[in-house]
Amino acid sequence: MPEANAVRTERHELLLELVQGDITRQDDIDAVVNAANAELRPGGGVAGAIHRTAGPGLEEECRALAPIDPGEAVLSSGHDLPNSWVIHTLGPVYGRDRPEAELLGSCYRTSLRLAEEKGLGSVAFPAISTGAFGYPPGAAAKVALSTVLRAAPELESVRLVRFVLYDDESLAIHTSALAGLL
Numbered sequence: 001m002p003e004a005n006a007v008r009t010e011r012h013e014l015l016l017e018l019v020q021g022d023i024t025r026q027d028d029i030d031a032v033v034n035a036a037n038a039e040l041r042p043g044g045g046v047a048g049a050i051h052r053t054a055g056p057g058l059e060e061e062c063r064a065l066a067p068i069d070p071g072e073a074v075l076s077s078g079h080d081l082p083n084s085w086v087i088h089t090l091g092p093v094y095g096r097d098r099p100e101a102e103l104l105g106s107c108y109r110t111s112l113r114l115a116e117e118k119g120l121g122s123v124a125f126p127a128i129s130t131g132a133f134g135y136p137p138g139a140a141a142k143v144a145l146s147t148v149l150r151a152a153p154e155l156e157s158v159r160l161v162r163f164v165l166y167d168d169e170s171l172a173i174h175t176s177a178l179a180g181l182l
Contacts, residue, residue: 014152016145017162018178020171023126024053026164027082030120031075033111035128036088040066040074045131050086054079062088070097071106075114085118087111091129094136101143104129108147115158122160127170137170141177149181 023032023046035046040062042051051058057079065074065088073089089111092103107128115123128144129135148161165171 014155014158015160016148016178017160018171018174019162019164020166020168021164022049023124023164024049024081026124026162029083029122029124029160029162031085031087031115031118031123032078032081032083032164033073033123033125033128034086034088035126035131035133036068036090038067038069038090040068040088046126050081054081054086058086071103071110073107073110073114075118083124085115085120087114087123089128091133091135094129094134100135101139104135104140104143105147108144109151112148112151112155112158112161116155119157121157122162123158124162124164127163127165127174130170137173138177141174142181145174145178145181 026032034050037043037047042048042059058076061076068074068090070090070092073087076086078084078086089107091107092100094100097103127140130137130140163174165174
């Protein structure tokens, strides 16, 4: 059962959900966000799972979109995923790409902007940069959630933002961070 919070804005109500699960199995979501590498190639973690599920067409489409820099995002079709779209964003490597918080926030802002430009109603995010890129999960959750909350008043088409978190610990960290922000 998702942890859901409604965020009211002047334009509409945004539903913000926190769930533990598999980002490749969000069949009610228009676009999933890939915590990508600069070359948008298959790898480990979220990028590997998304590429494996989407099939080889995703890697082929991504060749023309790469490379991207930390904080940037690009859009591709979903191929064999249950989602129409994939938003690929490159999070910062903690301790190397600076300023980390600004670059991480840009991942979420840019992804939401791309979803808005396409008129999408829902987006699912992983915990960007918290795996191999070493961003401390608690700090990353605060940046991610505060960025989405700040963007909410500007969103017109996006009505649902779901954070799909890999394990119970990540879900607990995000739940705590959200409680601190609301």
